[in-house]
Amino acid sequence: MSVVEVLFVLLGIVAVGSALLVVTTNQLVHAALWLVVCLGSVAGCYLLLSAEFVAWVQVLIYVGAVVVLLLFGLMLTRAPIGASTDLDAGLGQRAVAALTAGGLAGIVITALVDAFSGERIDLGGDVSTGSSASAGSALFRGWVLPFEVLSLLLLAALVGAIVLSRRDVGVEPEAADGGPT
């Protein structure tokens, strides 16, 4: 195994372990912080796969923005500090969920091993495939229209979030409906 493979295995173990902690811990804030560890190690995996630009975007947006948003959400819904007992569903639902997730993992992994067991990713040679220069040129040459549509979607989501969180939307003030006089 090369150094890259060893590093990838270690990062993968960290990612899967912290993901398990995200879904099993009984402290809300710890779940968000384990999510940081998981997303950070996935960013490391991107770096090892030579997708450098995606890795930094992952760090900036996921680890930076999304986790902070989630922490704000926890704070604003008055999440308790310390252990909670009511974060998980009952034992029956937990067993069914574990069965479903385990079955899903089994089926998918069997199919993947069957289909791709001999294939190798060639990481040698051209290391500039994922640099910001090539990613930027691909984004603004080949994918510029989806990029613009995505900016519209972000605008719509922004407006939607503002409308949802304002308290005075839809409440007509009584004095204002007199019409022009």
Add this chain to the structure above:
Amino acid sequence: MPLLMPLLVAALLFSIGAYGVLVRRNAILVLMSVELMLNAVNLNLVAFDVWLRDALLSGQVFTLFVITIAAAEVGLGLAIVLLVFRNRETSQLDLLTELREEPSDPAGVGTAAR
């Protein structure tokens, strides 16, 4: 690097995220589990992009798109969760039963035939 390595990590992450979505009762923890599943998909996209040496970098560009959409989804989802919390004083998903069907009577056809 064997292609299976990123694919196996992604499959495990996706299954863990699915388990979290099914098990968690807190709405924000469910959103976190959805993020885990999205990350698994992103890892798959990047791995296949690097494997196929795509000239247009489709996989990586799609990963960027998915990250953006995930950010929009989290923003809207949290706004909805906060609205629910403001109205109901709870963010536990199984307490929000306002829209469910009434449990049917033992005969089973009584309400349906009406």
